[in-house]
Amino acid sequence: MKLLHSFCDPTDTMPIVTSFNGRFIDSEGKNYYDISAGKGCNVLGFNNEYIQYHVAHAHRTWPSNDWNSKPEIWTKLEDILQKKLPDYFAFIPAHSGSDATDNALKFCFQYYSNKKKNKVLVRKGSFHSGSLSGWAMSDYRGWSKHFPDVEYVDFYDEDFTTVLEKYQGNICAVLCDTVSWFNGVDEMSDDLIKKIKQGKFKYDYKIIADEVFTGMYRFGSFAHSMERNLQPDIACFGKALAGGFSSFAITCLSKEMYDKISKPTDTGWALPIAIGNSRSQDPVGATAVVAALEYCDKNKLMFNVTNQVTKFLVQLAEILQQVETFDVTRKNSFLNCKMDKGRDVKTLNEIRAFLNNCGIWQYSTTTIKFCSFYETKKVETDYILNVFDDLVTKINQGKPLTNEAKGFII
Secondary structure, three states: OOOOOOOOOOOOOOOOOOEEEEOEEEEOOEEEEEOOOOOOOOOOOEOOHHHHHHHHHHHHHOOOOOOOOOOHHHHHHHHHHHHHOOOOOEEEEEOOHHHHHHHHHHHHHHHOOOOOOOEEEEEOOOOOOOOHHHHHHOOHHHHHHHOOOEEEEOOOOOOHHHHHHHOOOOEEEEEEOOEEOOOOOEEOOHHHHHHHHHHHHHHOOEEEEEOOOOOOOOOOOOOHHHHOOOOOOEEEEOHHHHOOOOOOEEEEEOHHHHHHHOOOOOOOOOHHHHOOOOOOOOHHHHHHHHHHHHHHHHOOHHHHHHHHHHHHHHHHHHHHOOOOOOEEEEEOOEEEEEOOOOOOHHHHHHHHHHHHHOOEEOOOOOEEEEEOOOOOOHHHHHHHHHHHHHHHHHHHHOOOOOOOOOOOOO
């Protein structure tokens, strides 16, 4: 019998982890630097002491959940979110980015329920969560067949205005990720954003910004869609929002959307209240979000991402680009390097083993996804650059990728 890790290949042998600390994972007495930062959830470091202190206090103070009251921490969270996201009026809690995206779709379907508009446009190659609807929105492993009203638009091979004209009376939402990270770093063009905004007023649909990965200062600003002037009606935040301490996410609504869908339905329920589940009101999760946002502001991590972290990944990209068959894309704190062109599984496994033996935690076989921590130390980044430089040299010279498993040693 197996208790399977989510998103894990059940045939893969995963090391047993005994502890997490800062930027490191401890496994069998060796330290490993997690270049994915907990798949983007722990960019403030594992067991961040500031967040840990406030979460521990919340566990002693608040009940695990209470639908019949509003914990004081929620008022504080509302105030912080209103300052960071002034374009939105209502904030609906969720367990994860997957739930937040699901809620966004529910809100759009409810908004247009009388008009029976149900077509959703999404970018080909994007990824919008691990839920059933998220897999369908991402066309993940053919799951789109369960959602026939999802239309996948290749925004670069097809003219977006042509797609809008084709489905003009039936589109309820355009689901956007201003930077698609699943297959690299693919950023929306200014022209495409302009067309999406123009189409909204001509064909009457809502714009959803999936900020689960792009938000929380990943690319410099708190909300990348605001920086790009996408002007969405709904935005979804998750992953790093709670500093990796709690599974917590937020769906943000414009006032116009909230005013319409919060009106009582035939059953007497106001929809935003009816969204979610019995754990959505988690005050401990709200505490983690408040602490994480306070920590970012106090330590000016937004500037760290656009300066120190960006410079480090620019250097790493320059090293990786020395391998002609590596496809490297990068933006601020995220770097993607596809390695599978012209390489068999055996060679790809050797690359991963080489990095892991050097103490660099590489979970993917085909792609290096480097989602940097927002705080780094030069001694650590220098070590990482040296390891990758050694890897690239061996690949280019055709030398065997054999080394001893020592972990991260500085």
